[in-house]
Amino acid sequence: MNTKKILKQAQKNKYAVAAFNTYSLETVQAAIAAAEDEQQPVIIALGERYFPTVDIEGFAAMVRAMALKASVPVSLHLDHAYEKESIIRAIQCGFTSVMFDGSKYSLSENIERTKEITEIAHLADVSVEAEIGSMAKGAFSDEEEGDGTLTDPESAKQFVEETDIDFLAAAIGTVHGLYKGEPNIDFNRLKKIRDSVNIPLVLHGGSGTSEDKLKQAIDLGICKINVNTEVSIAAVSFLKSAFETAFKNEEMPHLSTVNAKMEQEMKKTMVKFVRIFSNQVKPVL
Numbered sequence: 001m002n003t004k005k006i007l008k009q010a011q012k013n014k015y016a017v018a019a020f021n022t023y024s025l026e027t028v029q030a031a032i033a034a035a036e037d038e039q040q041p042v043i044i045a046l047g048e049r050y051f052p053t054v055d056i057e058g059f060a061a062m063v064r065a066m067a068l069k070a071s072v073p074v075s076l077h078l079d080h081a082y083e084k085e086s087i088i089r090a091i092q093c094g095f096t097s098v099m100f101d102g103s104k105y106s107l108s109e110n111i112e113r114t115k116e117i118t119e120i121a122h123l124a125d126v127s128v129e130a131e132i133g134s135m136a137k138g139a140f141s142d143e144e145e146g147d148g149t150l151t152d153p154e155s156a157k158q159f160v161e162e163t164d165i166d167f168l169a170a171a172i173g174t175v176h177g178l179y180k181g182e183p184n185i186d187f188n189r190l191k192k193i194r195d196s197v198n199i200p201l202v203l204h205g206g207s208g209t210s211e212d213k214l215k216q217a218i219d220l221g222i223c224k225i226n227v228n229t230e231v232s233i234a235a236v237s238f239l240k241s242a243f244e245t246a247f248k249n250e251e252m253p254h255l256s257t258v259n260a261k262m263e264q265e266m267k268k269t270m271v272k273f274v275r276i277f278s279n280q281v282k283p284v285l
């Protein structure tokens with residue numbers, strides 16, 4: 001399903017949709033299963049940084065097949081793309097939304113570049129997310145390091161008007177990965193951004209953010225929340241302890257069993273987020 005359609009419904013009914021970063025069969029299965037358990041829509045996200053290791057066309061075909069038989073709406077989103085070529089490739093193989101990350105450019109250059117992407121994507125009925133401000137990086141994240149500049153509400157208004165994007169990633173103090181100190185999230189700024197633009201707002205850096213803060217962000221208009229690091233930590237912690245036990249006992253567990261158990265661990269973490277993000281709303285699916 002088009003991500004814009006999923007997010008417009010979330011915006012109207014005041015809940016957020018989880019965008020889980022995925023890169024394998026197990027991560028996608030876990031994300032869809034978690035959403036089905038909670039009867040909430042879900043966004044399957046794949047970052048441009050995984051293009052060298054993931055067969056994008058094969059991945060998109062796999063997600064499409066799973067989405068068609070899922071009992072909840074599923075969309076396929078390209079996360080943090082820096083290159084126009086990656087965006088075109090994702091559109092060609094069926095992604096239903098793309099994020100162009102021009103946050104490292106000046107406002108005017110970000111506007112120019114984002115506008116070009118929006119024109120291309122909209123021709124294919126693909127929705128576009130973009131970012132101004134820049135996310136800092138915490139612990140265990142696999143994302144690029146940003147400088148932590150928060151989004152200026154006035155610039156957000158200009159950016160949205162001039163680029164025609166469908167949803168805006170607002171930098172309000174969350175970080176990619178786990179927080180190294182106390183999180184300092186600027187809810188006042190979020191409120192100002194909310195008041196100056198009317199498209200769905202996106203929060204990056206869901207991992208390590210408390211339930212309380214996530215709910216506050218949702219109440220202030222966040223409709224999509226990205227989660228990567230905590231799911232990866234759930235999987236890797238499981239693998240670490242499973243292998244430690246197996247090797248101590250001189251066992252050689254089969255990879256298929258390990259994969260299935262790891263998927264269950266990821267699903268548990270994903271269910272936790274989906275439940276919080278739903279804001280106790282049962283959407284009409």
Ligand code: 13P
Pocket residue numbers: 021079080141142143175176177178203204205206207208226227228229230
């Ligand atoms: P976390 O790794 O903090 O969950 O953030 C993920 C993200 O925002 C991907 O775009």
